[in-house]
Amino acid sequence: MAEDLLTVENLHTQFERADDTVYAVNGVSFSVEPGETLGIVGESGSGKSVSVLSMLGLLRGGRVVSGTAKFMGTDLLKLRRRQLEDIRGRDIGVIFQDPMTSLNPTMRIGDQIMEGMLTHQYTNRKGAFARTLDLLDEVGIPEPKVRFRNYPHEFSGGMRQRVMIAMAIACEPQLLIADEPTTALDVTVQMQILSLLHGLREKRQMSIVMITHDFGVATNFCDRIIVLYAGQVMESAPLEEFLKRPAHPYTIGLKASIIEVGQQERELHPIPGSAPTLTELPHSCPYATRCLFAQERCRQELPVLRNVGASHYVACHRAEEVMDHAG
Known part of the structure; x- marks a missing residue:
């Protein structure tokens, strides 16, 4: 075992x-x-x-x-x-219960996903940007380059939860x-x-x-x-x-x-x-x-x-x- x-x-x-x-x-x-x-x-x-x-x-x-x-x-x-x-x-990555209150309404979702990678020095800013686009694509969010610049209120509940998942797995926990x-x-x-x-x-x-x-x-x-x-x-x-x-x-x-x-x-x-x-x-x-x-x-x-x-x-x-x- x-x-x-x-x-x-x-x-x-x-x-x-x-x-x-x-x-x-x-x-x-x-x-x-x-x-x-x-x-x-x-x-x-x-x-x-x-x-x-x-x-x-x-x-x-x-x-x-x-x-x-x-x-x-x-x-x-x-x-x-x-x-x-x-x-x-x-x-350890965490997906919280309510993505609308867990996401920062004043930050673009791409920046929120990048933030964890930069805080933990997982990669540099250029690498974090590229990885964020890959993550958005992986969790099923279309047009990652466009959606990167959107705010949480511009997403449906299911899409916000996908953003939360992308944030949680960004540093490969x-x-x-x-x-x-x-x-x-x-x-x-x-x-x-x-x-x-x-x-x-x-x-x-x-x-x-x-x-x-x-x-x-x-x-x-x-x-x-x-x-x-x-x-x-x-x-x-x-x-x-x-x-x-x-x-x-x-x-x-x-x-x-x-x-x-x-x-x-x-x-x-x-x-x-x-x-x-x-x-x-x-x-x-x-x-x-x-x-x-x-x-x-x-x-x-x-x-x-x-x-x-x-x-x-x-x-x-x-x-x-x-x-x-x-x-």
Whole structure:
């Protein structure tokens, strides 16, 4: 097995408020191998983006309490701001959720793509200009020389996301983090963006962390998936194992709440209730109040992540029964 490119262990992140503390991430651990695509799935507020922003030093108002995030053997959480800035954009590229707010409305898109290459001294200005034209062409933006001089408002949502992708891969990163890259895009454009990312990964053999609330996006794009809920990892498994033998009731609930191609007649089954507020450290299963399998033990004891198959881990007291039911 290849040595992991990224290893996050026991990450805890909190947000201090005037009256209380929000325990947003509670012991999240995961790893990414070279060339692998990892999907981080969960509903809004599950801790997906906060986990990744924590390790990149991009949190606003929050702080990392404990944990490690080793990228190529270097713990990102121990680096000074300048050291981390040297890695972000060069070795780790990021595609943010909303390209309209992530792009500078006062700068031409070509200059924004060049900026990262010049900042990290990837090449000189002449080289950066030529590479920007190549990148615009590679991500599917026609007439690169003309579009180089356009501003973000002159692009559609899908085209702005392509610009964000070009910016993220400009310095040939080894790891690309895509934070909800298809949000607010129509289905056709979503598939185009995912196809583009897949092609870029194959060409460059880079790793990708795909953060998404869309279960369908994750299962159609990723090699391995982890499911987050209330700031904790509920399940982690390779894609095939994940689809065939889901071991957590939350995973089954997510699968039942979406319609897949060819299943238009199937009835949707939304998960009842809502996620807990994270103003207290969890002492029991955070999903117990919404879970059809919950027993008294689930309401009293916090389940630990344990192995239930080949590279398959789940935090559920009744995982074996859940797998039998799903089968």
